[in-house]
Amino acid sequence: xxxxxxxxxxxxxxxxxxxxxxxxxxxxxxxxxxxxxxxxxxxxxxxxxxxxxxxxxxxxxxxxxxxxxxxxxxxxxxxxxxxxxxxxxxxxxxxxxxxxxxxxxxxxxxxxxxxxxxxxxxxxxxxxxxxxxxxxxxxxxxxxxxxxxxxxxxxxxxxxxxxxxxxxxxxxxxxxxxxxxxxxxxxxxxxxxxxxxxxxxxxxxxxxxxxxxxxxxxxxxxxxxxxxxxxxxxxxxxxxxxxxxxxxxxxxxxxxxxxxxxxxxxxx
Numbered sequence: 001x002x003x004x005x006x007x008x009x010x011x012x013x014x015x016x017x018x019x020x021x022x023x024x025x026x027x028x029x030x031x032x033x034x035x036x037x038x039x040x041x042x043x044x045x046x047x048x049x050x051x052x053x054x055x056x057x058x059x060x061x062x063x064x065x066x067x068x069x070x071x072x073x074x075x076x077x078x079x080x081x082x083x084x085x086x087x088x089x090x091x092x093x094x095x096x097x098x099x100x101x102x103x104x105x106x107x108x109x110x111x112x113x114x115x116x117x118x119x120x121x122x123x124x125x126x127x128x129x130x131x132x133x134x135x136x137x138x139x140x141x142x143x144x145x146x147x148x149x150x151x152x153x154x155x156x157x158x159x160x161x162x163x164x165x166x167x168x169x170x171x172x173x174x175x176x177x178x179x180x181x182x183x184x185x186x187x188x189x190x191x192x193x194x195x196x197x198x199x200x201x202x203x204x205x206x207x208x209x210x211x212x213x214x215x216x217x218x219x220x221x222x223x224x225x226x227x228x229x230x231x232x233x234x235x236x237x238x239x240x241x242x243x244x245x246x247x248x249x250x251x252x253x254x255x256x257x258x259x260x261x262x263x264x265x266x267x268x
Contacts (some may be wrong), residue, residue: 046076050076050077050079050080051080051083051178051179052178053083053176053177053178053179054076054079054080054083054176055076056175056176057079057082057083057137057175057176058075058076058079060133060134060137060175061075061079061133061134061137061138061175062075062134063134064131064132064133064134064135065131065133082141082144083176083179085144085148086144086168086169086172086179086183087179087183089144089147089148089165090165090168090169090183090186090187091183091186093161093162093165094186094187096152096158096159096161096162097162097165097166097187097188097189098187098188099162100159100162100163100166101159101162102159102163102199102201103156103159103160103163104201104203105203106156106160106204108154108156108157109150109153109154109157110150110152110154110156110157110159110160110161111208112146112150113146113147113149113150113160113161113164114160114163114164114204115204115205115207116142116143116146116164117143117160117163117164117167117204118200118201118202118204118205119139119204119205120139120140120142120143120167120171121167121171121197121198121199121200122200122205123135123136123139124136124139124140124171125197125200127139128174133175136171136175137172137175140168140171140172140175143164143167143168143171144168146164147161147164147165147168150164165187166187166189166198167198169183169184169187169189169192170192170195170197170198171198173192177192180192206228207228208227208228209225209226209227209228210225210226210227210228210230210261211223211224211225212224212225212226212235212261212262212263212264213262213263213264214239214244214263214264214266215263215264215265215266216244216247216248216265216266216268217247217248217249217265217266217267217268218265219247221244221247221266222242222244224238224239224264226238228261232258232260235256235258235264236256236258236264239253239256239264239266240253240256244266244268247266248266248268249268250268251268252268253266253267253268254267254268255267255268
């Protein structure tokens with residue numbers, strides 16, 4: 001994403017945020033807001049209490065553009081806590097972010113976060129192109145959770161965490177520009193407006209293992225982990241080796257339908 005594209009995207013976000021905020025003031029889930037009913041939400045009060053970034057993030061996260069926004073005080077507070085979590089983990093790892101170097105071909109404890117970082121880069125880029133800002137923000141939230149799980153010990157693990165946190169700052173910037181600009185400065189990063197969109201490493205998207213959902217007659221009954229290169233015949237054999245008889249009307253498996261890398265439906 002070029003500098004010009006980033007500025008254009010940020011402007012679009014700002015306009016949409018304002019539209020949603022106005023909508024939130026006028027329409028509630030049950031009835032229209034009215035001064036006479038004393039149910040109007042003043043965006044300035046929200047901004048004074050939580051900050052502009054929280055207000056902006058909530059508006060963009062609460063609903064996709066084509067749907068009405070449902071006001072939720074809990075949702076606003078949740079966005080505020082989310083930004084606080086980002087501030088805490090970034091400032092706690094300021095030194096490793098300053099000494100950042102791109103990790104490559106990661107193995108071991110850092111591989112899960114490395115893969116998650118690049119999955120998120122791809123996901124956020126795709127969702128922004130589709131104007132699905134709520135799902136883009138949700139993907140960043142998942143990455144933040146994954147970053148908290150890694151307790152880096154080796155230099156490679158520190159590099160993986162640094163890459164994840166830098167990516168979080170850059171990916172979140174269109175949605176929460178103030179806090180991300182501040183964090184970028186604290187961590188010695190270049191001005192975000194001059195920084196390109198995080199680079200996707202396709203190697204990080206290659207899976208060693210896949211999670212397959214097991215349905216029995218269309219109902220979710222199990223989940224199984226398999227090597228990524230497993231064959232359909234091997235999956236079927238593994239499923240048949242497990243006892244799903246209590247979920248089968250006939251007591252035995254008649255057919256196994258496998259959708260590669262996603263799910264198995266056992267029919268019986």
